[in-house]
Amino acid sequence: MLQGVLSNDERHEQMSKALGLPMLKKKNKFNDKWISIVCYGPSLEKTWKQIKYPMVTVSGAHDFMVSKGIVPSYHIDCDPREHKAKMLKKPHREISYLMASVCHPEFWNVLKGKQVRLWHLINGDDLETVAWVTKNHPEGIDSMIGGGSSVGMRAMNVLSALGYRRFRFYGFDCSFVDNQYAGEHLGKQQAKTFVRAGDRVFVTTRQLLQTAIEMEKFIETQDAEVVFHGDGLMQETAKILKQRKQNATGRKLDKREFYGRQPRQNGGFLSHGTKAK
Secondary structure, X not given: OOOOOOOHHHHXXXXXXXXOEOEOOOOOOOOOOEEEEEOOOOOHHHHHHHOOOOEEEEOXXXXXXXXXXXXXXXXXXXXXXXXXXXXXXXXXOOOEEEEXXXXXXXXXXXXXXXXXXXXXXXXXXXXXXXXXXXXXXXXXXXXXXXXXXXXXXXXXXXXHHOOOOXXXXXXXXXXXXXXXXXXXXXXXXXXXXXXXXXXXXEEEOXXXXXXXXXXXXXXXXXXXXXXXXXXXXXXXXXXXXXXXXXXXXOOOOOHHHHHXXXXXXXXXXXXXXXXXX
C-alpha cells in the first residue's frame, strides 16, 4: 500500500471543516442494476460515447464529460489535495456529489449550493480515524467507507453503499502511452515504470500499478460484477484472468461467471511474476 499524502492529524483537521454537510445514507440491500464508473485514463477519449446511465465520474472525468454535454448522475472524489478542487471547474446542479469529508476545504466553496453528500474515508485498519469519527461526529459512524488506494477503487465501495454491485468501468486503464490522463491534470507527474501483462508491456506508475493489483484482487474475491471498456493494463489483466479461469474449468465463461465471486488463486497475476524497471 502506498503511503497517504496527509498525516492523520492533517486528515482529521480537514474532515472537521466539512462537518455540517448532509451525510450519505447507506441502503439496506443491493439492487440488480449496472452503473458506469467513468475514470480519467487516456482510453476515455475513445470510449466516452459508449457510456450508459446511470454513471458516476471520478477525478477529471467530471469536467471531461460535462464539456461533452453529458451530465453524470454522480461524482465521487476523496483526494485531500487542493489541486483536485481546482480541477472541478464545471459543477452542475443536477449532479449528486458524493464526497469524502477529507477532501480539501476548497471543494466546499466550489460545490456551494450543489447536491453534496459526505462520507468518511477509512484507510485499511485506521482505527485512529474510526475513533476520531466516533468522538467528533457520532452521527457519521454509519457513513464510514473503506476501499482501495485510488478513487476508482473507492468509488465501488461508495456505490455499494447505495446498493450497486455491477460496475462498468471506462478509463480505468492503469497505464498510458503518451498522456497519462484523458485531459488536463494539475497533479505532479509521476515516475514511469514498466510492467508485463501476458505478451504486452505497459507504461505505468507505482500508484497505477498498485491500483491494478488491488482491482485484480477485488474481481477475484468480491461478490460483484466488473466489466472494463477500452484498452490498457487493467483491461488486459482482466482478459488474462478470465482466460486463466476458463482454462481451469475447461469451458468458456460468460461475464457473470467470471466477474462474480470466486475463490482466490495462488498468487496474483500482477503482484507476482511481473517485472517492473
